[in-house]
Amino acid sequence: MFDNEYIYISQKVRLMPNKSQINVLTDFFNKARFIHNLAVTYYNKKLEETGEMLKAPILQSLYLKNKPQYEFLKDVSPTLQNKIFANLSIAIGKRMANKEANKFLFFKKKKTILYESFYLGKSEFSLVEKPNKKHHYIYFKGLGSSIKIQDKLRFKEGIPLFVTFKKELNKYYASITYKVKKDDYLSSLKYKIENNEKAIGIDLGINQFITTSCGLSIGAERPLLKSEKRLKMLYRRLDKKEHPRFKGDTTKKSNAYLKLSFKIAKLHNRIKKIRNDHLNKVSSVLVRNFAAICMEDLSVKELQNSKSFAKNEQDIAFYNLQTKIAYKSKLANHKFILANKYFASSKVCVKCGHIKEDLTLFNRVYRCPNCGFEIDRDFNAACNLFKYMKKIIGWGTSKFKPFELDKLVKDCDKNNLNYYFQSLGNNQSEIKKDALLTQKLNHASI
Ligand SMILES: [Zn+2]
Structure with missing residues (x-):
């Protein structure tokens, strides 16, 4: 062996x-x-x-x-x-x-x-x-x-x-x-890994945690947002307690300070666990249901240089998600493709290929000045990543038959993911007709 x-x-x-x-x-x-x-x-x-x-x-x-x-x-x-x-x-x-x-x-x-x-x-x-x-x-x-x-x-x-x-x-x-x-x-896995032709591009976002080219979007973990708010509040309180405030300051950390530090550490730990659990669930659901996945390559260097705490936290979450998907795909013998980071997935019109240079982060909807196509910005990016991958591996589809969609939806439900399906662009009209999806859209949490 x-x-x-x-x-x-x-x-x-x-x-x-x-x-x-x-x-x-x-x-x-x-x-x-x-x-x-x-x-x-x-x-x-x-x-x-x-x-x-x-x-x-x-x-x-x-x-x-x-x-x-x-x-x-x-x-x-x-x-x-x-x-x-x-x-x-x-x-x-x-x-x-x-x-x-x-x-x-x-x-x-x-x-x-x-x-x-x-x-x-x-x-x-x-x-x-x-x-x-x-x-x-x-x-x-x-x-x-x-x-x-x-x-x-x-x-x-x-x-x-x-x-x-x-x-x-x-x-x-x-x-x-x-x-x-x-x-x-x-064989120890609880859910079967599908060996189908299903493939997706995944766009990492600010509004949605991820958006995929099959229309599925997964939101951030909600308890996490609450905990993060609480964390910020605790830090403000901590700063008011007695502690050294600059290098060489000989003030001792007060007992109240140490006690609150412990509380903060506990909350940090909780957040870490929720986040990790969420990343595990998302990556497992994706790898189980899709035989090929494409994401944009995240630069580790940028990650290290990032100064904003919140931004850094999110980038680290994305980076960990990428690592988990890569690892699990490999185990399942599935394809995992990283798109070159110079591939401008959000600027290209998925319909006609026009490159919209002046797209800003505030444009939530992509409106193509060339062909007039309108599509959710992140959905457009995810579809472009899918196309990028298909060119490389030569196979794959992001379109779902109703029973396949049902399976994916059930898997998301089982894992308590906060998900919904994109309001669909014209190119996905066949899915739009599906009653199940309409029902899901009505129940969409966002
Ligand atoms: Zn276009």
Whole structure:
């Protein structure tokens, strides 16, 4: 069997440790943090004294040289240590690549830290089944007894390769990565992946989260908007609490400040989860129902340079969506095409090919000065992306028969997506006639 018939996939599960297990986990978190901070001390000191940025392997050899001084690090697993230096290597790499960035590394402070983690390799942990218990358990050396896993394990056929234990705020998790046979993975999916000729272009938007060339638009996640408003309000309140306001300000963060920071971190965490869940659902629905997908290529560079917080958040969501669709398409043997970012999908008239140079972001409707065609701006862009892809792969259709549309609608409903179908352009009149669609349009939430 070839190795490419396997995939690597992670599942994050909630842990339910008891008090003594929490103590063991805390001990591991503390050791991981200590090693990190020790390495940061070496790095920052050298940087301050000579301006030189030490690389991770050098930091690691310095650490190993000094390790005997620290009796309590005697039994620390080599994989746990290696992972810390691998992470530092990434952090240092980023600082080297970005000339304007602060070159110093950050310490992890025990008092303020809300997220902690440590990593164990294949031979250092095991997943345990107990007779007459429906939950699984996880065990590693140092624990008195194995920790109960709350969630169902998804990839029981797979080989567990490594695990990251995490503490997020006050909850404990394990992110377990498996090597799974691709076929086992595909058969573990709850919904069947369609192998049809359906293909779509996807336009990423401000008004709608995404608009597709089959007429389906998916809106942003609503609870998220509410949470984001609340977040802004909390930040305003936080700023009024006592805290240092500039570099070198010696004001201590007040207890009220720290308490509110914790609340904000919790909300951030919630938003992250809702967003990730939404992205997972959207990408799964799309990949399951379409054998080929085309999106515009998002520039990572622009992402990094973006200064507006809100804009950046949305761009990151789009970028993550793109990554998820690309990944899932590959698993399903579906096509995924990225359109060159100079391909002006929104400026081209989908009907006659005229390029409207003066189109601005405020034009929600595309009116073609050449042929007079009128169409929703995002829908036009999505259709252009579809055409772009069809030229490359040579097949595909965005048109749906009623029963196919019904299936897609049901899948969106099942996943609680906030969706609707575009008010249709003339080229989609055959769908317009469909009673189901009319019904959906009437119930459209937007
Ligand atoms: Zn035209």
